[in-house]
Structures are given as C-alpha cells and as structure tokens.
Amino acid sequence: MPRKIILNMDPGIDDAIALLMAANSTDLDILGVVSTAGNVDVDRATRNTLRILELAGRAEVPVYRGSSAPLIKDLVTSEEIHGRDGLGDSGLGDPSTRERGVYGPKFIVNALDTESNVTIVSTGPLTNIAVAFLYSPESFASLDQLVIMGGMYGLTGYSIGNVTPYSEYNIYVDPEAFMVLYRSGIDIKAVGLDVTQDPRTYLDRDLYNEIKNLNTHVARIVSMITRRVISERGFFELHDPITLSYIIDSGVLKFRSLYISVSLENGYSRGYIHVFKSRPPKRSEIGRVDAAYHIDAEKFIDILMDHISRR
Numbered sequence: 001m002p003r004k005i006i007l008n009m010d011p012g013i014d015d016a017i018a019l020l021m022a023a024n025s026t027d028l029d030i031l032g033v034v035s036t037a038g039n040v041d042v043d044r045a046t047r048n049t050l051r052i053l054e055l056a057g058r059a060e061v062p063v064y065r066g067s068s069a070p071l072i073k074d075l076v077t078s079e080e081i082h083g084r085d086g087l088g089d090s091g092l093g094d095p096s097t098r099e100r101g102v103y104g105p106k107f108i109v110n111a112l113d114t115e116s117n118v119t120i121v122s123t124g125p126l127t128n129i130a131v132a133f134l135y136s137p138e139s140f141a142s143l144d145q146l147v148i149m150g151g152m153y154g155l156t157g158y159s160i161g162n163v164t165p166y167s168e169y170n171i172y173v174d175p176e177a178f179m180v181l182y183r184s185g186i187d188i189k190a191v192g193l194d195v196t197q198d199p200r201t202y203l204d205r206d207l208y209n210e211i212k213n214l215n216t217h218v219a220r221i222v223s224m225i226t227r228r229v230i231s232e233r234g235f236f237e238l239h240d241p242i243t244l245s246y247i248i249d250s251g252v253l254k255f256r257s258l259y260i261s262v263s264l265e266n267g268y269s270r271g272y273i274h275v276f277k278s279r280p281p282k283r284s285e286i287g288r289v290d291a292a293y294h295i296d297a298e299k300f301i302d303i304l305m306d307h308i309s310r311r
C-alpha cells in the first residue's frame with residue numbers, strides 16, 4: 001500500500017525537485033499539497049506548486065493555498081537564491097489549473113480526521129501545520145509522523161547557518177510555529193543543515209550534467225529550474241529532496257533524539273536551536289525532536305536519479 005502523505009512547501013527550487021520526486025513515486029499517495037509563504041510569497045508558491053504538478057503529469061493532485069505570513073514575524077523571502085519566480089527564473093509559465101477552495105490548515109485537519117496513518121512532509125516554514133495543530137490538536141492523533149526540513153543541531157561539521165550564522169531558513173522564518181510543534185508531543189523527524197549541507201549531496205556541475213543527459217521529461221524540468229543557480233554558484237544544496245528521500249527509503253538518514261529550545265528573539269539569534277546535552281529541567285519552551293546526524297549520500301543520489309529518470 002502506498003504511504004499517504006501531505007506535503008507542505010514553498011517552491012522554491014529544491015521544494016520543486018522534491019515535489020517532482022514525490023509525483024513520480026509509486027510508493028507515495030499524495031493526499032494534497034499545501035502551499036506556504038516562504039522562499040516566495042504564497043501566491044507564487046501556490047502557482048509554482050500547481051505548475052510543477054501539471055508539468056509532471058499529476059494535475060489531479062489537489063493543491064491548497066496556505067498561510068500568507070508567519071505566525072508572528074514578518075515574512076523574509078529568499079528570491080536571491082530561488083529567483084524572482086521562485087523557480088530559478090526558468091520561465092516555466094503559469095498553470096492552467098487552480099487550487100482548491102479550502103484553506104491549507106483546514107485541509108490538513110480534514111485529512112487527519114478522515115484518513116489514518118498520514119505522514120506530513122514539510123519543506124517550508126511550519127506555519128500551516130502549527131495553525132492546523134492549534135485549531136484541532138486532537139486530529140493529530142492519526143498522524144504517523146511529521147518529517148520536516150528545518151534547523152541545525154550542531155551534530156556535524158556542516159552545522160552552519162544559512163540565514164544568519166546561527167539559523168536555518170525554514171525555522172528562522174517562523175520559529176514560533178516550530179515551537180508550537182516541538183512542544184506538542186508529535187513525533188518529529190527533523191532534517192537539518194547538519195546533513196543537507198554535506199557537500200557529497202550537492203547538485204554540482206557534474207551531477208547537473210548527468211541529470212541533463214538523463215533526457216527524461218522530469219529530468220529536463222529539474223535542469224531548467226537549476227540552470228541559473230548552477231551557472232552562478234556552481235552548486236546547489238538539495239535540502240528538500242533529501243527530506244523527501246527519507247520517506248521513500250528510511251535508510252537514507254539516521255536520527256538522534258534531542259531536547260531543544262528555539263530562540264524567538266529578533267536579530268542574529270532568531271531561529272537558533274539550543275540543544276541540551278543532558279535532560280533539561282521541565283520548562284515550557286523546551287521540547288523534543290529526532291534530528292538527523294548521518295546521511296547515506298550515495299543512497300540519496302541514487303533515489304534522486306531514479307525518481308527523476310522514470311518519466
């Protein structure tokens with residue numbers, strides 16, 4: 001039986017690659033994709049989600065527009081990396097399909113209320129999931145797992161912030177949403193910069209050329225949206241495809257259970273995740289996640305290539 005998933009994302013080049021992998025997987029049943037403000041505003045994120053699904057031949061997958069801003073903070077986008085259109089200024093055009101008329105967090109609650117064993121995979125800021133949880137915490141009893149791309153936990157030498165020296169983008173954008181969730185008791189698998197900034201997993205020029213040579217429809221979309229960033233930077237981190245690959249094969253990542261608290265301050269420390277070395281005192285801002293500390297880079301690249309070469 002395919003695994004039932006809900007995706008929460010802000011496409012975003014690497015979100016789009018993760019979506020293409022999911023769309024091409026026969027092991028996943030995508031119940032819906034919820035867009036969120038993040039790398040680009042929510043209008044753009046919704047359009048990009050619809051367009052990528054359409055191009056992947058999966059226009060039937062329902063898309064739900066989510067939050068237009070983080071819970072408390074002002075939105076900080078990431079267009080300098082992802083392009084003004086969020087997809088590497090690749091000129092993919094507009095979708096011919098529309099999102100459904102249900103607010104993203106409401107869809108999450110409805111899906112959890114009517115389905116069992118659902119996994120949520122989040123590759124964007126966590127606002128929608130926090131709103132859904134605050135609205136209906138009891139619905140999360142049927143959640144199998146929440147897998148997020150977010151944070152860094154000081155577990156490897158690659159734990160270096162990508163917004164400030166101390167914080168990762170998805171958590172930096174909405175640290176309050178992250179705090180709502182890691183204090184909730186939900187089983188959270190957190191895939192952080194500790195593993196996604198391992199250079200063995202980067203899309204570099206060689207891998208880019210290999211993808212181009214695959215000559216499949218989906219691989220062509222991947223090379224279109226990464227062309228600009230590869231020519232300008234020479235490499236691109238695959239944070240979100242790594243996170244998605246764990247759903248396809250759990251052998252890609254290893255996790256360690258941690259007590260954490262996140263900084264809600266403004267300035268440099270916003271989104272910084274403090275990891276407690278021993279069992280901390282009971283305090284309301286402290287909670288738990290399982291954070292990834294090891295990646296099988298070869299396995300990840302195999303999964304990526306397999307899933308973009310199928311069509």
Ligand code: BDR
Pocket residue numbers: 012013014015039078123124149162168169170239240
């Ligand atoms: C995360 O931030 C976004 O820019 C990427 O899409 C990824 O989800 C990495 O910090």
Ligand code: CA
Pocket residue numbers: 009010011012014015039123124240
């Ligand atoms: Ca993302």
